[in-house]
Amino acid sequence: MSTRPQKRSLTLKGHRTSVSLEDEFWSAFRELAAEEDKAINVLAAEIDAARDVETGLASAIRLYVLRYYRT
Numbered sequence: 001m002s003t004r005p006q007k008r009s010l011t012l013k014g015h016r017t018s019v020s021l022e023d024e025f026w027s028a029f030r031e032l033a034a035e036e037d038k039a040i041n042v043l044a045a046e047i048d049a050a051r052d053v054e055t056g057l058a059s060a061i062r063l064y065v066l067r068y069y070r071t
Contacts (some may be wrong), residue, residue: 003023003056004019004022005020006023007019008021010040010043012044012045012048017057019061020058021058021061025061025062026050028068028069029043029065032064032068044057047060048060052067056071
């Protein structure tokens with residue numbers, strides 16, 4: 001797995017956007033979406049809506065994954 005962030009595309013509110021995540025975070029994010037029975041774009045939209053305006057989407061996703069595995 002790559003330790004460098006890789007850009008991947010998501011659709012949020014009908015618009016395409018890119019996020020740069022390391023392979024490990026991307027895999028964990030996909031697993032969490034599947035576990036919650038949500039499409040990855042739906043989970044990303046929920047994270048996007050809940051994040052602080054000063055927090056980037058990629059950081060918000062990493063924090064979501066981290067918090068999940070810490071609990």
